Amino acid sequence: MATTPRPATIKDVAKLVGVSYQTVSRVINDKPDVDPETKRRVLEAVGVLRYRPSRHARALVRPDVKTIGLIVPDVRNPFFPELIDGVIDSAAERGWQVTITTTGKRPGREAEVLHATLRQADAVIGYFDHTEDAIRDLDTDMPLVTVDHELSGPFGGVRIGVDRAVREGVAHLLARGHDELGMLDGSSGCDRHRRRQVFTDMLTGLGRPPAARRIRVADPSIEAATAAAHDLLDDNPELNGIFAFNDLMAIGALHALRARGLDVPRNCGVLGFDGLALGQLVTPTLTSLHIDKHRLGALAVDQVERLFADPAARPEPGSTLLEPELVVGGST
Amino acid sequence: MATTPRPATIKDVAKLVGVSYQTVSRVINDKPDVDPETKRRVLEAVGVLRYRPSRHARALVRPDVKTIGLIVPDVRNPFFPELIDGVIDSAAERGWQVTITTTGKRPGREAEVLHATLRQADAVIGYFDHTEDAIRDLDTDMPLVTVDHELSGPFGGVRIGVDRAVREGVAHLLARGHDELGMLDGSSGCDRHRRRQVFTDMLTGLGRPPAARRIRVADPSIEAATAAAHDLLDDNPELNGIFAFNDLMAIGALHALRARGLDVPRNCGVLGFDGLALGQLVTPTLTSLHIDKHRLGALAVDQVERLFADPAARPEPGSTLLEPELVVGGST
DNA sequence: ATGAAAGCGCTAACAT
DNA sequence: ATGTTAGCGCTTTCAT
Numbered sequence: 001m002a003t004t005p006r007p008a009t010i011k012d013v014a015k016l017v018g019v020s021y022q023t024v025s026r027v028i029n030d031k032p033d034v035d036p037e038t039k040r041r042v043l044e045a046v047g048v049l050r051y052r053p054s055r056h057a058r059a060l061v062r063p064d065v066k067t068i069g070l071i072v073p074d075v076r077n078p079f080f081p082e083l084i085d086g087v088i089d090s091a092a093e094r095g096w097q098v099t100i101t102t103t104g105k106r107p108g109r110e111a112e113v114l115h116a117t118l119r120q121a122d123a124v125i126g127y128f129d130h131t132e133d134a135i136r137d138l139d140t141d142m143p144l145v146t147v148d149h150e151l152s153g154p155f156g157g158v159r160i161g162v163d164r165a166v167r168e169g170v171a172h173l174l175a176r177g178h179d180e181l182g183m184l185d186g187s188s189g190c191d192r193h194r195r196r197q198v199f200t201d202m203l204t205g206l207g208r209p210p211a212a213r214r215i216r217v218a219d220p221s222i223e224a225a226t227a228a229a230h231d232l233l234d235d236n237p238e239l240n241g242i243f244a245f246n247d248l249m250a251i252g253a254l255h256a257l258r259a260r261g262l263d264v265p266r267n268c269g270v271l272g273f274d275g276l277a278l279g280q281l282v283t284p285t286l287t288s289l290h291i292d293k294h295r296l297g298a299l300a301v302d303q304v305e306r307l308f309a310d311p312a313a314r315p316e317p318g319s320t321l322l323e324p325e326l327v328v329g330g331s332t
Numbered sequence: 333m334a335t336t337p338r339p340a341t342i343k344d345v346a347k348l349v350g351v352s353y354q355t356v357s358r359v360i361n362d363k364p365d366v367d368p369e370t371k372r373r374v375l376e377a378v379g380v381l382r383y384r385p386s387r388h389a390r391a392l393v394r395p396d397v398k399t400i401g402l403i404v405p406d407v408r409n410p411f412f413p414e415l416i417d418g419v420i421d422s423a424a425e426r427g428w429q430v431t432i433t434t435t436g437k438r439p440g441r442e443a444e445v446l447h448a449t450l451r452q453a454d455a456v457i458g459y460f461d462h463t464e465d466a467i468r469d470l471d472t473d474m475p476l477v478t479v480d481h482e483l484s485g486p487f488g489g490v491r492i493g494v495d496r497a498v499r500e501g502v503a504h505l506l507a508r509g510h511d512e513l514g515m516l517d518g519s520s521g522c523d524r525h526r527r528r529q530v531f532t533d534m535l536t537g538l539g540r541p542p543a544a545r546r547i548r549v550a551d552p553s554i555e556a557a558t559a560a561a562h563d564l565l566d567d568n569p570e571l572n573g574i575f576a577f578n579d580l581m582a583i584g585a586l587h588a589l590r591a592r593g594l595d596v597p598r599n600c601g602v603l604g605f606d607g608l609a610l611g612q613l614v615t616p617t618l619t620s621l622h623i624d625k626h627r628l629g630a631l632a633v634d635q636v637e638r639l640f641a642d643p644a645a646r647p648e649p650g651s652t653l654l655e656p657e658l659v660v661g662g663s664t
Numbered sequence: 665a666t667g668a669a670a671g672c673g674c675t676a677a678c679a680t
Numbered sequence: 681a682t683g684t685t686a687g688c689g690c691t692t693t694c695a696t
Contacts, residue, residue, distance in 0.1 A: 007643075009689055020667045025691060033665055050473055050643050055452060056391040057689030060672045064388065065452055067431070075417050076609070081407045088407070088434055097452055099399070099431040102420055120387060120397055120429055141382055222613070251613065277408070281554075281583065283615050311339075311382050341673055352683045357675060365681055389673035392688045 008049035016045040028053060066096040068304055069121030071113060073129055074104035078276050079246070079293065080127075083147070086297020087125060094305070103128070118142060123307055125300045129188045143311065145303040147296060148190040158299045158320040162191055165289045165324040166198040169271050170243060172287070174206075176332050178241025178269035181210065182232050184253060186220035186245035195273065199243055211236075220245055225252025226259075233260060240268050241332075247272035247279045247288055254282060254331065269332040275324070284330030291324045340381035348377040360385060398428040400636055401453030403445060405461055406436035410608050411578070411625060412459070415479070418629020419457060426637070435460070450474060455639055457632045461520045475643065477635040479628060480522035490631045490652040494523055497621045497656040498530040501603050502575060504619070506538075508664050510573025510601035513542065514564050516585060518552035518577035527605065531575055543568075552577055557584025558591075565592060572600050573664075579604035579611045579620055586614060586663065601664040607656070616662025623656045 010028075014021035019038060026034050027042040045051070059065075070087050072080045084100065091098045101117050103110050110128050117124050123143035146157040173181060181203065185196045196215060203210050213235050218228035225244065229252055233239060244250035250272030257264050264270055264284055272279060275290025299320050306313050342360075346353035351370060358366050359374040377383070391397075402419055404412045416432065423430045433449050435442050442460050449456050455475035478489040505513060513535065517528045528547060535542050545567050550560035557576065561584055565571060576582035582604030589596050596602055596616055604611060607622025631652050638645050 011689080021689090022668080022691085023666060026666085029691080035665060038665080047473065052475075054392070054689050056388040056396065057672090058691080059388040060386070060392065060674090060689080061691045062672090075407075075413045075420065078410070078413075081410075081413050084432070085407050085434070088432060089437070092433070097431050097433070099429045100416070100420060101424070101429070102417070105421070141379065278610070278613065281610065282613055343673080353673090354675080354684080355682060358682085361675080367681060370681080386673050389688090390675080392673080392690090393675045394688090 008051040067121045069117035069124040071126040082293035083297045086294035090298040090301035123304045161323040181241045182214040184244045184249045222252045225249035226255045229253040229256035247274045247276040287329040287332040289324040290327040340383040399453045401449035401456040403458040414625035415629045418626035422630040422633035455636045493655040513573045514546040516576045516581045517549045554584045557581035558587045561585040561588035579606045579608040619661040619664040621656040622659040
């Protein structure tokens with residue numbers, strides 16, 4: 001009796017026990033009115049055959065567990081675990097499950113990943129950092145909720161407030177006496193260059209527009225930012241404050257400053273963005289514009305719920321905006 | 333014409349277009365032999381009705397995308413994103429998807445979570461840190477692969493080598509002159525107290541068994557470990573080396589030592605376990621027994637594949653053992 | 665307490 | 681190029 005490659009079905013179990021397969025159905029669903037002895041024999045057969053009910057066949061005839069597909073660039077980027085945690089928690093409250101897909105190793109294939117995920121999930125929550133035409137041009141009717149993304153289409157989305165936050169952060173730097181400011185901007189990320197725009201506008205409004213050489217663009221990682229910070233300081237030795245696109249880049253700045261023997265915040269203040277837990281572990285601790293990432297994930301799930309209730313529903317633009325909060329650490 | 337709450341089916345589309353529903357099937361599956369004009373009209377109706385093919389009905393009649401359920405305590409613990417990344421990458425290579433569930437907020441319910449996940453996935457990879465009877469006593473026939481777990485049952489599992497690693501780490505501490513050793517042990521985690529056991533045995537073998545007061549048990553988090561490290565140092569001021577259950581606890585030790593004005597590694601060396609990326613960001617960088625967590629995830633997926641090939645397959649005990657590697661940082 | 669029959673939404677032969 | 685038929689594995693009436 002060789003092991004059948006095909007998984008056992010409910011009928012296989014029924015045949016083995018010698019009952020009709022509805023009886024088996026009753027047993028595995030714990031319905032009443034089954035002879036205890038019959039039940040025992042069915043359960044035994046289930047074990048022997050390694051029978052597991054097909055969730056697909058089941059879903060066809062009963063209300064199904066909803067599945068949310070979550071797409072992020074890279075789960076190892078410490079920003080995302082917290083977001084993921086928020087999505088999972090919120091989904092779990094509703095009895096939904098979450099499948100995660102990453103695009104990091106496949107940039108330029110975000111649209112492809114999105115479509116594949118859409119096929120396996122009831123709705124998708126996506127954080128895309130390469131605003132590609134492929135995504136921008138997508139059918140607007142998909143059950144898609146974007147996170148922190150400036151899509152032109154009427155997608156449901158949750159956004160992170162940038163303008164007020166950056167102004168508050170820069171004002172804080174200035175108030176602490178960091179008035180010769182440079183910026184480390186990220187080369188990818190959802191709101192690409194928006195943070196830089198506000199930074200520049202604000203300083204310009206104050207009558208001191210930043211020279212182009214005071215802004216460096218780099219991959220938003222610690223390593224790339226460290227190198228970029230060195231460049232920045234090479235070209236602008238007078239700097240006494242750095243605004244970084246995110247906390248990873250801010251940490252890179254910290255590394256570069258330490259390597260140069262400069263004290264933070266005495267010689268140079270550093271301001272990050274994101275408020276990663278990580279920022280509290282480095283020395284000095286990071287001052288940052290803190291995003292409640294768990295909440296961000298929860299808000300996205302809320303949007304999904306609205307989409308389920310009414311597939312045609314589209315949130316008002318900017319209806320779901322999460323404002324970062326300045327958390328002052330030791331780096332300013 | 334009110335919006336039907338029930339999602340549109342292939343038949344709804346067919347009716348609207350005035351063709352048989354198999355024609356619709358052809359269109360949405362991009363089969364040949366469809367009149368372009370018919371195709372156009374079908375696609376239009378698909379848009380109007382927001383029709384999305386049921387993945388369950390599809391899965392019933394075609395080879396299905398496999399789903400792996402991954403259970404971890406807490407995605408925010410930096411150990412897990414790397415593990416998750418390994419699982420996702422490995423699964424993606426095979427065209428499988430991964431759903432993630434966390435138990436952290438529901439300790440004591442690991443068995444419950446496991447069963448729920450099992451119902452929604454084709455196989456489960458689980459990291460359980462509360463070796464409960466409920467899990468220990470589980471039906472041994474489940475398609476379950478445990479990670480770093482000492483289950484008595486014949487589950488497929490991947491393990492982390494402890495003995496050789498701890499010996500190597502402690503030998504390193506001693507070689508660096510850290511010969512008055514204490515340990516911060518974790519109160520949870522898969523191989524609970526195994527690391528402590530090897531630590532104690534080794535020192536005992538060297539003729540210097542550690543006094544009980546030189547070992548503190550705490551929740552394996554930075555905060556709890558910081559407090560525990562203070563206790564440890566209060567009671568053992570002569571210590572010049574600390575072996576921590578994991579990197580988070582090692583970082584806690586670093587915090588406590590700094591708060592006490594002690595220099596690491598001059599006054600006291602610190603050895604961690606896990607080799608988190610995080611350990612390279614703290615000052616000094618952490619010496620740690622590095623686990624290739626990405627690989628760990630990949631190995632688990634390999635086991636799942638074996639389970640799919642032969643549901644009765646159970647790996648040889650210890651057949652899948654991943655040996656940590658000592659990575660020397662600045663903390664020793 | 666158990667069986668028979670219908671049908672969930674879809675794809676895959678097999679017609680025409 | 682399109683329609684007909686069968687059947688995937690299961691739950692649910694409805695009988696018996």
